[in-house]
Amino acid sequence: MNDNARENLLELLRRFMDDAAAQAAQADIEAAERVLEASPAPMPSPQTVASIKALTRAAAARKHRRAQVFRSAMATAAAVIVTVLIGRHNPAPAPRPGVNFASILPAAIWESHDIAADDLDLAYFASEIRQIEAQMHAIDSQETEIRGADALDDLEMELTAIETEFWKGSY
Amino acid sequence: MGRSVELARIIDGCKSGDADSFAQVVDMYAGRCYGYFYRLTGDRDLSDELLSELFIKLVEKIGSYKGGAFESWLFKIASNIFHDHLRGKQRRRKLLDGHRAQLELEPDLNESRFSDEGQERLDRLQVHLSRLDPDTRDLIMLRFYSELSFKEIAEHRSEPIGTALSKLHRGLKKLRELMEG
Numbered sequence: 001m002n003d004n005a006r007e008n009l010l011e012l013l014r015r016f017m018d019d020a021a022a023q024a025a026q027a028d029i030e031a032a033e034r035v036l037e038a039s040p041a042p043m044p045s046p047q048t049v050a051s052i053k054a055l056t057r058a059a060a061a062r063k064h065r066r067a068q069v070f071r072s073a074m075a076t077a078a079a080v081i082v083t084v085l086i087g088r089h090n091p092a093p094a095p096r097p098g099v100n101f102a103s104i105l106p107a108a109i110w111e112s113h114d115i116a117a118d119d120l121d122l123a124y125f126a127s128e129i130r131q132i133e134a135q136m137h138a139i140d141s142q143e144t145e146i147r148g149a150d151a152l153d154d155l156e157m158e159l160t161a162i163e164t165e166f167w168k169g170s171y
Numbered sequence: 172m173g174r175s176v177e178l179a180r181i182i183d184g185c186k187s188g189d190a191d192s193f194a195q196v197v198d199m200y201a202g203r204c205y206g207y208f209y210r211l212t213g214d215r216d217l218s219d220e221l222l223s224e225l226f227i228k229l230v231e232k233i234g235s236y237k238g239g240a241f242e243s244w245l246f247k248i249a250s251n252i253f254h255d256h257l258r259g260k261q262r263r264r265k266l267l268d269g270h271r272a273q274l275e276l277e278p279d280l281n282e283s284r285f286s287d288e289g290q291e292r293l294d295r296l297q298v299h300l301s302r303l304d305p306d307t308r309d310l311i312m313l314r315f316y317s318e319l320s321f322k323e324i325a326e327h328r329s330e331p332i333g334t335a336l337s338k339l340h341r342g343l344k345k346l347r348e349l350m351e352g
Contacts, residue, residue: 041206
């Protein structure tokens, strides 16, 4: 036993018992420790020590390799994170919303430079859409005498006709 | 002072993964740690195994050593390894109890192992130590082989210092009586 640990033993024992009992306990403990010291345990065999040294060498090498792999993985992860962050701070320009909305209009209107004619066409186009919308509502709410299948057929034909005539430039 | 400086240099070497530094630590502490395990188990083969496990753990955990008494740190790991071993032994015993009927029909491997151990000459101290309960034995050996203070031992065992002190006193007194009887 080391001396530092033994130095405080009596003081420590006095915290739990009176002085006489503490001194007796200290004497018991020290006498028993002398018995332990008089019977040293066997030492490990040289083969055991050599084997443990080999094991620690291998374990240290494994740990070193793991650390290297971990470092390279961290470097890769850091590079990916930096790339993502740069991408977030400098996003690619978003497509202009106007182009997307325009794509639902017939090309004939979109490409035309005749504003007066286009306005008329657009007004007609919009009224057709409103009419179709109203018919759809009527079908949904069963407020019309037109029954489901026939009404849908009529609508489909009407839409096809509008689309064809638009593409021909009739509107 | 010189020894502690030398030890600090060796530990730095261990932390940087130097295999020779680990070998030096093995040379310095294998004897004491082996004594600790041997006095707890009374089995040389098992002590060899536990000692190997201790130094492998040392390699794995050296990064977490943040200074202070190295011996104390090392023996806390040793004590944990012994307790893990005890817990494993208890689990195995429960498993064996569950299959007792089957085992009784088979050749008794445990008995043959004991007779192998019987070849090994056990000293008187070892015989009397084995009469103490494992917990008290661990407490006595931890106190004797490590440089842990009572406060550290109590903290490590998660019990009040007075309890640790009282168990140690009773255990050592009983051991002395057995040895002198």
